[in-house]
Amino acid sequence: METIKSIILSACFISIISAALGMAAPDGKCEGQLKLILGAIFIITAARGLMKGDFSDLTEISAGSAEIAENTAASADDYFISAAEANLDRTLENYLKENGVSGAEVSSVIDISENGSIYINEVTASLSDYYSDYVCAVEALKNAVGEDVTIYVKRQADENG
Numbered sequence: 001m002e003t004i005k006s007i008i009l010s011a012c013f014i015s016i017i018s019a020a021l022g023m024a025a026p027d028g029k030c031e032g033q034l035k036l037i038l039g040a041i042f043i044i045t046a047a048r049g050l051m052k053g054d055f056s057d058l059t060e061i062s063a064g065s066a067e068i069a070e071n072t073a074a075s076a077d078d079y080f081i082s083a084a085e086a087n088l089d090r091t092l093e094n095y096l097k098e099n100g101v102s103g104a105e106v107s108s109v110i111d112i113s114e115n116g117s118i119y120i121n122e123v124t125a126s127l128s129d130y131y132s133d134y135v136c137a138v139e140a141l142k143n144a145v146g147e148d149v150t151i152y153v154k155r156q157a158d159e160n161g
Contacts, residue, residue, distance in 0.1 A: 077112060081111075088120065089108055096137055096140055104125050109122045127153060
C-alpha cells in the first residue's frame with residue numbers, strides 16, 4: 001500500500017511542478033520541449049515506483065472484491081428466489097380458492113438453473129378441511145403447476161398440535 005501512496009504522491013508532485021512551469025514558460029518551441037521533458041520525468045518517476053513496489057496488497061484487495069461480488073450475487077439470487085416463492089404461494093392459494101378449496105396455505109420450493117430458467121420443484125398445500133378438499137386440491141395444483149412438480153397435500157395443524 002505504501003508503494004501505491006508513493007506513486008500517487010509523486011504523480012501529484014510532478015503534475016504541480018508541470019503546471020507551474022507550463023505557466024511560467026514562454027510560448028513557442030520551449031513549451032513543446034518543456035512538455036516533453038516533464039512528461040518523460042513523470043513516466044520515469046511512475047515507472048521507478050512500479051518497478052520497486054510490492055503489490056501484494058493489490059492481490060488481497062482484488063481477491064476480497066471477488067468474494068464480495070460472489071456474496072452479493074448469492075444474496076441477490078436468494079432474495080429473488082424467496083420473492084418468487086412468496087408470489088407463487090399467493091397465486092396458488094388464490095387459484096385453490098377459485099377452485100373451491102378455501103383456507104389452504106401453500107408453500108413452494110423453486111430453483112434457478114444456470115441459464116436463468118425458473119423451475120418449480122415442489123408445492124405443499126396445507127388444507128383446513130383436509131378430507132373434503134384433498135382430491136380437489138390435488139387436481140387443481142396439477143392443473144396449475146403440471147405433472148412434473150412434486151405435490152404434497154397435508155392437513156393443517158390445529159392449535160392443539
